[in-house]
Amino acid sequence: MAMTGVLRPGHAQIRVLDMEESVHFYTQVMGLMETGRDPSGRVYFKCRQEHDHHSIVLRQADRAGMDFFGFKVLDKATLEKLNEKLQAAGVKTERVPAGEMLETGERVRFQIPTGHTIELYAEKKCIGSISGYNDPEVDVIDGPGIRPVRMDHALIYGGDIDGNLKLFTELLGFSLVERVKLEDGQTDLATWLTCSTKAHDIAMVRHSEDNKLHHVSFLMESWEQVLRAADIMSRHRVSIDIGPTRHGITQGTTIYFFDPSGNRLETFAGGYQWYPDNPPITWGWEEVGRGIFYHDRKLNDAFLGVVT
Numbered sequence: 001m002a003m004t005g006v007l008r009p010g011h012a013q014i015r016v017l018d019m020e021e022s023v024h025f026y027t028q029v030m031g032l033m034e035t036g037r038d039p040s041g042r043v044y045f046k047c048r049q050e051h052d053h054h055s056i057v058l059r060q061a062d063r064a065g066m067d068f069f070g071f072k073v074l075d076k077a078t079l080e081k082l083n084e085k086l087q088a089a090g091v092k093t094e095r096v097p098a099g100e101m102l103e104t105g106e107r108v109r110f111q112i113p114t115g116h117t118i119e120l121y122a123e124k125k126c127i128g129s130i131s132g133y134n135d136p137e138v139d140v141i142d143g144p145g146i147r148p149v150r151m152d153h154a155l156i157y158g159g160d161i162d163g164n165l166k167l168f169t170e171l172l173g174f175s176l177v178e179r180v181k182l183e184d185g186q187t188d189l190a191t192w193l194t195c196s197t198k199a200h201d202i203a204m205v206r207h208s209e210d211n212k213l214h215h216v217s218f219l220m221e222s223w224e225q226v227l228r229a230a231d232i233m234s235r236h237r238v239s240i241d242i243g244p245t246r247h248g249i250t251q252g253t254t255i256y257f258f259d260p261s262g263n264r265l266e267t268f269a270g271g272y273q274w275y276p277d278n279p280p281i282t283w284g285w286e287e288v289g290r291g292i293f294y295h296d297r298k299l300n301d302a303f304l305g306v307v308t
Contacts, residue, residue: 003074005082005173006195009153009202010072010121011054011101012216015061015308016261019043022058025260029236030218031145032056035127036102044102047150047218049131049139052124053103055151056216064261065308066213069154069202070107070119071172071195079122083108085171098123112167114158115210146229148218152268153200155214157207157307161191164204168193174201177274178249178281180288182206189288192249199250199271212307215256217266223253229267230255242303248291249283256303263308 016022023043026032032045035054044054052072059067073079086093086108096107096119105123112118131139141147158164165188168174177200178192192200205214220226223244230244233255241264243255252271258264283291289298 003196005074005078006120007072007074008196009055009069009151010052010124011057011070011119012151012154013042013057013059013067014216014259014263015063015065015067016058016259016263017060017062017064018260019058019060021260022060026056026058027144029145029232029238030265031143031147033143038102042102046127047148048141048143049129049149050151051126051129053127054124057101063308064263065211066116066154066156066216066263068109068117068119069156070121071201072124073120073122076105076122079106079108079120082120082172086110089167089171091167091171103127113160113163114156114204116156116158141225146218146220146232146267148220148267150219152217152219153198153202154216155203155205157205157212157214158210159207161188161204161206165191165193168202175274175276176280177278178283180249180283180291181285183285185284189285194274197273197275199252199274207307209307213263214307215264215266217268220267220269222269226253226255226267226269233257241306242293242300245293245296247293248287249281261308262306264306 035046036044043058045056046054091110094109096109098105103125107119107121109119174193174195177194179188180190182189190205192203195201239258241256246253250271253269255267
């Protein structure tokens with residue numbers, strides 16, 4: 001599939017309660033690489049196979065959660081086209097100037113119907129992956145912590161996920177990959193959307209409160225690396241929500257856990273490849289437990305109710 005519009009998730013700005021404690025966690029436990037700090041006190045990180053300057057930004061605040069989630073688009077012309085398309089549909093956009101975020105060009109920021117702030121951008125400084133570009137060595141895990149491949153996706157909670165679906169598919173070019181129906185068989189409880197060939201780049205669940213984060217996910221290369229991540233979490237006494245286990249939806253393997261501020265994160269591996277001619281997969285209400293946690297075939301209350 002030729003990717004000519006929105007390319008992939010590019011960054012998430014996460015609120016943390018204690019910056020020093022959080023930097024230690026994201027470097028020594030998660031194994032991310034710190035790439036910079038800005039005058040406002042934000043700290044920037046990238047994963048080992050990411051090419052751009054950062055994918056995770058931490059901001060100290062008095063409550064946990066996510067400020068915004070950003071997607072990289074093909075080029076500046078695409079950014080302008082998408083901005084015009086959003087405005088024509090009545091979506092109010094804001095231009096965030098280049099340099100407001102370290103090593104990042106101008107961003108287009110807007111709110112989606114669930115109240116979350118989404119950004120689009122075309123330019124971010126390429127600082128290279130851990131392997132390099134000339135006669136590279138094979139990438140091996142040789143640093144501290146879990147060492148994920150990349151920041152992969154986010155799951156958000158809010159009320160009008162139908163409006164979100166319309167905006168992402170009709171204006172931004174995403175495709176619906178999977179969905180879960182409520183008991184009436186008609187209303188979506190949750191949807192999984194992609195802008196690439198992945199099983200999902202963003203997902204959303206219907207919830208009574210808007211603008212809530214369920215988790216930000218990091219890609220691992222294999223089930224074995226997910227199990228290795230579990231060992232590291234246990235060694236560091238990380239609070240684990242559930243896992244290691246497997247999803248029925250997306251068919252990926254997973255662990256859900258919390259950073260020191262209470263933000264839920266995920267290590268995720270596997271999942272199928274998606275193409276534009278694939279029909280969406282639908283899960284009925286009676287099978288939602290198996291869809292989310294394939295092995296246990298049931299949900300737990302903390303997984304559904306704890307959000308930031």
